[in-house]
Amino acid sequence: MKKDVLILGVGNLLLGDEGVGVHVAQQLLQLPLPGNVEVLDGGTVGYELLPYLEGKAQVILVDAVHADCEPGTLLRFNEADAELQWPPSYSSHQSGLRELLDGAKMLVPPPEIVVYGIVPRDMYRLTIGLSREVHRRIPAILSVIMDEIQSLSRKTGAVP
Secondary structure, eight states, X not given: OOOOEEEEEEOOXXXXXXXXXXXXXXXXXXXXXXXXXEEEEEETOGGGGHHHHTTOSEEEEEEEOOOSSOTTOEEEEEGGGSOOOOOOOSSTTOOOHHHHXXXXXTSSSOOEEEEEEEOOSOOSSOBSSOOHHHHTTHHHHHHXXXXXXXXXXXXXXOOO
């Protein structure tokens, strides 16, 4: 079966809540998923992830996103819905998510991208692990992503 749905979790595990997308991807890899779904821990790679988006109809991106909300708040939006503010790259060799999303627009056909952003409590302190506020929201994040996957699978006829 063609894997036309990609769940891409990104972030830096060494910067606390900034790594939430990677934590979510790692949890999803442990769950039974429909045959058309691929999960990828994208870490901090950025633009170099573009080949993984090629040929995908749907990309579900999970990352920490700055917003004027309480830490742990889960936001869902399409890439075009808002001007997203991801943290800056920490290396001159590292491109950011903005570049990846811009590059995805050039793919033929471009994938539909849905972003699940989790508002961090602290993502600039060198620490491993999530804050209490973000960690306690992981089951809710997994639940809404699984609901989205099931909805997409019903549209395409994929079976778990």
